[in-house]
Amino acid sequence: xxxxxxxxxxxxxxxxxxxxxxxxxxxxxxxxxxxxxxxxxxxxxxxxxxxxxxxxxxxxxxxxxxxxxxxxxxxxxxxxxxxxxxxxxxxxxxxxxxxxxxxxxxxxxxxxxxxxxxxxxxxxxxxxxxxxxxxxxxxxxxxxxxxxxxxxxxxxxxx
Numbered sequence: 001x002x003x004x005x006x007x008x009x010x011x012x013x014x015x016x017x018x019x020x021x022x023x024x025x026x027x028x029x030x031x032x033x034x035x036x037x038x039x040x041x042x043x044x045x046x047x048x049x050x051x052x053x054x055x056x057x058x059x060x061x062x063x064x065x066x067x068x069x070x071x072x073x074x075x076x077x078x079x080x081x082x083x084x085x086x087x088x089x090x091x092x093x094x095x096x097x098x099x100x101x102x103x104x105x106x107x108x109x110x111x112x113x114x115x116x117x118x119x120x121x122x123x124x125x126x127x128x129x130x131x132x133x134x135x136x137x138x139x140x141x142x143x144x145x146x147x148x149x150x151x152x153x154x155x156x157x158x159x
Contacts, residue, residue: 014148015046017077019053020070021144024083026059030125033132034082034118034140041141045148060085060096060119064103071113078114078147082140084132087123097121114150118143 019042023035035054042052053076057066060083067079081104087093101117108115118140122128130136 012045012145012149012152014042014077014151015048017047017148017151018051018075019047019144019147020067020076020079021052021054022063022067022070022079022081023054023056024059024063025056027084027086027128030084030120030128030132031082033138034084034120034143037133037138037141038080038082038118038144041144042148045145047148059083060100063100063119064107067104067115068107068111071107071111071115076113077151078116080116080118080140080144080147082118082143084120084122084128086120086125086128093121112154114147114154116143116147116150 021035021038024031039052039054043049055066055070057063063081063083067081070076071079085093085097085100097119100119101121104115104117120128120131120139122131131139
């Protein structure tokens with residue numbers, strides 16, 4: 001039984017939103033399709049292409065500091081973070097994946113700006129490719145839609 005993904009019973013619109021997409025250059029074969037999926041999803045829900053800022057960082061470890069700069073700058077309704085950390089023969093996975101997830105979650109709570117986690121944490125390159133537009137869908141698209149939906153919800157709660 002495969003994961004069908006989140007239920008989509010809401011209408012997500014981002015017509016007047018400004019969204020930052022922070023993506024790693026590392027694992028470009030996987031991350032570039034995540035970025036393409038995120039940008040296409042944002043445009044599909046009405047975010048003006050001129051209001052989407054794609055910023056590249058070297059690797060996943062650099063995502064939190066750049067996302068923090070963007071979230072705290074007051075110019076974005078949400079920040080979408082995209083990358084791929086693939087388990088290998090060294091413990092780098094353990095030193096990168098968990099701390100990056102923790103820091104991005106803390107950033108969202110601290111700033112009140114949605115920070116979507118679109119960082120793949122996979123055991124193999126094949127698993128990552130499946131989640132970057134393969135049979136498991138495109139997690140960049142899912143992260144972008146979650147960011148817009150969360151930003152919309154926050155606007156509603158603020159009245």
